Amino acid sequence: AYLLPLAAPWPLLGLIGVMGEFTLRLVAVGGIAAHLIRTIPPTRFTAALRAMRVPEAFTVSGAVMLRFVPTIVAEARAVRDAMRLRGLGGVTGMLRHPLLSVEYFTVPLIASSLRSAEDLSASALLRGLGSQPWPTTMHPPRFGRADAVAVLAVALLTTATLWWRYTR
Structure with a gap:
């Protein structure tokens, strides 16, 4: 490019x-x-972020997103299937009435997403996601050989990119 x-x-x-x-x-x-x-399971992701001393605002939002994105994808598939059953979906319906098709898809998706978000936030509160004392982890994350190799690869790629960019 x-x-x-x-x-x-x-x-x-x-x-x-x-x-x-x-x-x-x-x-x-x-x-x-x-x-x-x-x-990555959300509990392991949260434990890793807490072990790295990442601020809680990022930890909580990352854990919520890991749980919320698959829910949204499932809800979008359900809404799309419901639209097809009613004869509203498909390429021809989108081409004939694009604004109505977006409306018929977006409104139910937003409603179901709000319900799912409420359930997920209640679940997160019950699990103690926003609590002050840090919960203990069953498998504490550790920095291993694979992590060292990944850090080395990123460092080499960054060095090569900067060298290529500034020596032209």
């Missing part, structure tokens, strides 16, 4: 290159977030 505007004299190709650069960054961050959501 950096080199395309320099290589192509047409502004349209430069625009496509810049859009590709930002899309690639968002896809990378989204992939990391999806991997985090699918592989």
Whole structure:
């Protein structure tokens, strides 16, 4: 994406290159977030953040998001299936009435998300998520060999990126 505007004299190709650069960054961050959501249980994630002494505002919001995102995805699928059963969904319905389709999808999704958010916040309070004394963890997180390799890889990639960027 950096080199395309320099290589192509047409502004349209430069625009496509810049859009590709930002899309690639968002896809990378989204992939990391999806991997985090699918592989790390929220209790372990919270314990790791507390062990790193991350402020509680970030710890609580991260734990809530890890629990809330899969719920939203499930609710969106349920709303989409309900729209299809009523004959409101599909590509042709979206093309014929795009604003109505967005409204028919968004309003039930917001209502079900609010109900789910209430349930999740009640569950978080019962688990002691906002309590002052830190709860004990059954498996305390430790810095291991895999973590050291990951830190080394990130350091090497950062060094290579900075070297490439400032030596051109």
